[in-house]
Amino acid sequence: MSVVIGMIGAMFSVSFAVLIFSEDLAGYLPTGIAIALFSGMILRATIGLMSSYEGVE
Numbered sequence: 001m002s003v004v005i006g007m008i009g010a011m012f013s014v015s016f017a018v019l020i021f022s023e024d025l026a027g028y029l030p031t032g033i034a035i036a037l038f039s040g041m042i043l044r045a046t047i048g049l050m051s052s053y054e055g056v057e
Contacts, residue, residue, distance in 0.1 A: 006044070013040040 013036040021032035 009040050009044055010037060013037050 014033055017032040017036035018029065021029040025032070
């Protein structure tokens with residue numbers, strides 16, 4: 001289940017980066033994707049570690 005959630009999060013991050021870094025910012029797209037994936041990973045790890053709910057098995 002965690003892998004599926006991680007994959008969906010990665011797809012959202014890449015999709016948002018592609019939307020933001022279009023037209024004039026297209027040259028910065030690879031950097032934008034890297035930043036979006038890294039920040040999404042940090043966000044999900046922080047939420048996972050700080051959550052009071054137990055994991056899904």
